[in-house]
Amino acid sequence: MDLVNYLQDRLMFAVPKKGRLYETALNLLKGADIQFHRSKRLDIAICLNLPIALIFLPAADIPTFVGEGRCDIGITGKDQVMESNVDVDLGLDLRFGKCKLQIQVPRNGPYKKPEELIGKTIVSTFVNLTKQYFEKLEGVKPGEPLKTKIKYVGGSVEASCALGVGDAIVDLVESGETMKAAGLHPIETVLSTSAHLIVSKHPSHPELVEVIKSRMEGLLAAQKYVLCNYNAPRNKLPELLKVTPGRRAATVSPLEDDDWVAVSSMIQRSDMANILDQLKSLGASDILVFEISNCRV
Incomplete structure (x- = not known):
């Protein structure tokens, strides 16, 4: 059964199901008085006091679901929105989950600035943002071939240089301790990011979207x-x-x-x-x- 049609009387709210944004997102929902009970085996929860259905999804998938209108709003990182290249409104900066998407190179290696990486191999989970950065650096138009090779790795990106998979990485950095432990240091920040409440261009319940935004703005002001x-x-x-x-x-x-x-x-x-x-x-x-x-x- 099509979930959107089955719950068409409710606003579809995509929430990170795990990871660095999960706990804070849940606290934000609680502070906004969005009451729900989630079964451990289900990724759907019905709000008890508002016409909302919470859909728990990987943070990387939320921009696509909201961009395609399958969900009306969602909480995810700005980095995930930019990487997905979808058309959504960055409705509200929630000011948590702050980190930087950085180019990291071996601390004792030969590379001191991004230009020196042109023609080398860059490893990242964020292949689209990495490609866009190096297109600008090389001065080529989108779609034209790059001298630099962009390689996708889904996890443990920081190990790529030590294992000889790449010359540099592009990855999210919070404290930087993981990168230091891997013998890496930053030479450029591609993007500063934080969690955002993102909104579909055509939400099914626009008045309810405004209520949620107002409640979250109040919580942010209180903080x-x-x-x-x-x-x-x-x-x-x-x-x-x-x-x-x-x-x-x-x-x-x-x-x-x-x-x-x-x-x-x-x-x-x-x-x-x-x-x-x-x-x-x-x-x-x-x-x-x-x-x-x-x-x-």
Whole structure:
């Protein structure tokens, strides 16, 4: 039975079934209140509180399923979308699974820059992105023959140079420890990537897509910001609001003491310590910071 027709009243949501994106993707679904129970033997789960069917697929296959309209939305890496060369919307950068697609060469080898690899053998799982990179490097048009040989390997790409399969590799790098252990180091970054919520050009339930995007944007904002509350002398308020302007504007409330006001503002988590130092030096008092579990901004 055609799954799309069988579940045509539901939005088809493709989710990584395993790998580096799996656990964080599940946490994101939980935070967005997409409730489901998945049987260990099934790659389909029906959402309990929304008209959604979750389809668990290899991350590399998700762009194709979404691009062909078999699924409406999906979570996968930008690298997989670019490699698949499909026409989908990169709807939302989910800001996890960050890594780089890099050209790596033997640390003690003769190659110091990408141009020196023209005419050599490059091993990669990402053969399309590697080919596109070397087409630009060689100055040839798509479809014209390359001097450089691009060879596909499905796994353990980092071992290719040591085993004499290739002169260099193009592979995803997170911390770089695996590459160092294999005696490799980077000479070029082909692509910086992270997980994205990708969307079909013609989703079956566009209004539900917007609901999901809004919920995930709220979760991302909650991760990026904290709520800062403090008391401020009225005569210092203009200076203090320059430090904590808020996303649109800070909330300012009167206190019983006419010379003071209460201020509430979202501040970036990454700059929190510096902002608190500035508030203190400008005369703010009773400075408190609260975690934001979820929001809409």
